[in-house]
Structure formats: structure tokens, C-alpha cells
Amino acid sequence: MEHKEFKRQLDELRTIITDGIAYFSAWQAIANLDENSAHALNRYRGFFLPAQVSLKNMALLQFSKIFDPDTRTISLRNLLSAVKENRQLLTPHAEEDDLKRIEHLIDSNEESLNHLKGFRDQRLAHHDKVISSDTSLTFGKVRKLIDDVKVIYNSLSRGHERSTTAFDFISREAERHTLQVIEIMCEERDRAKERISEIDTHE
Numbered sequence: 001m002e003h004k005e006f007k008r009q010l011d012e013l014r015t016i017i018t019d020g021i022a023y024f025s026a027w028q029a030i031a032n033l034d035e036n037s038a039h040a041l042n043r044y045r046g047f048f049l050p051a052q053v054s055l056k057n058m059a060l061l062q063f064s065k066i067f068d069p070d071t072r073t074i075s076l077r078n079l080l081s082a083v084k085e086n087r088q089l090l091t092p093h094a095e096e097d098d099l100k101r102i103e104h105l106i107d108s109n110e111e112s113l114n115h116l117k118g119f120r121d122q123r124l125a126h127h128d129k130v131i132s133s134d135t136s137l138t139f140g141k142v143r144k145l146i147d148d149v150k151v152i153y154n155s156l157s158r159g160h161e162r163s164t165t166a167f168d169f170i171s172r173e174a175e176r177h178t179l180q181v182i183e184i185m186c187e188e189r190d191r192a193k194e195r196i197s198e199i200d201t202h203e
Helices: 003-031 035-042 045-066 074-087 096-106 110-124 139-161 168-202
Strands: none
Touching: 003 045, 003 074, 003 139, 003 168, 035 045, 035 168, 045 110, 045 139, 074 096, 074 139, 096 110, 096 139, 110 139, 139 168
């Protein structure tokens, strides 16, 4: 792989990771509601329930792309393979130990990645009648995977051109905006209850 092509794929991969983090952060904010907020959103559950499922599925789909071993795809695995073949050209600012740490992080998530691949193949890309593998993914495992993805990507980017991406800002922004929408829904619900109370008082 040429230096220019590596840069192009690295930039494209950043977009995939950014989208996945945004979807996950918004999903997390909706999934971890207190009772009052849940009741407020339930007034519009025809929208928020499908939205929650969609955010979850899109987040998992994005992160399954990130580790896709298919050589036709843009993924961390394929970029790492390219670096192994020509480290001096593609990541001139990285050391051999940096690549070993990246491989260790990928290996430490192997179980989660297998579950993620099963979920994508059997529930997202297709909807198999029979589940042939364990596709369960806990919230904690997905969070660890995301945290490690950020480290892996920034390690490659730093080795390539001494630059990193502030993924935490993207996560905080998505969560903050989602919580602001939830707060608006709670305020709207409270105003509706006040109007009903005023009507009852005047009758």
C-alpha cells in the first residue's frame, strides 16, 4: 500500500469510528434513563423505541466494519497488515512495540469481536432463523471495545503523521445533545401536566 492510499483509508476509518461513537453515546444516553425521563419519552415511544434500537444496531454495525478482515474493506486489521509489510513507509513515527501493543489490544477483545461478527452476520446483515453462535454483547464489553478502538486508531495515526483525533469530544457532544432533547421532553411533559391540572381546577 502506498503512503497516500494509507492516509486515505485512515481518514475514512476515522469517519466510521466517529459515527459509531456518536451512535453508541446517543444510545447509551437513551438506554440509561431515570424513571421520570423514561415516562416522558414513553409519550412518544413510537419514535423513541425504534430510535433506540436503530442507534444500537448502527453502533454495532459500525464497529463490526472497523475489524472486518475482508481485504476489500477499510478496517483496522487491514491497515495493521499493511503496516507490518512496510512500517517505515506507512508509520515512520511508530516503533515495533507500538504495533505489538495494538495487536495485544485487538487480541484482548477477540471474544467481543466474535460476538459482534455473529450479531452482524445473523441479525444485522441477515436475520437467521437459527442462531449458530453466541451473539450476546454486554454494555461493558462494547464500551471496552470502543475505548480500545480509540487507542488503536490514534496509535496508527500518531505513527503515520503524528496526529490524533479527540474522540472523547465526539462522545460527550452526542451524549450532551441527546440528554438535552430528553430534558426538553421532560419539560414538555411537565407543562402538559400543569395544563391538565389547571383545567381540573377551573372545572
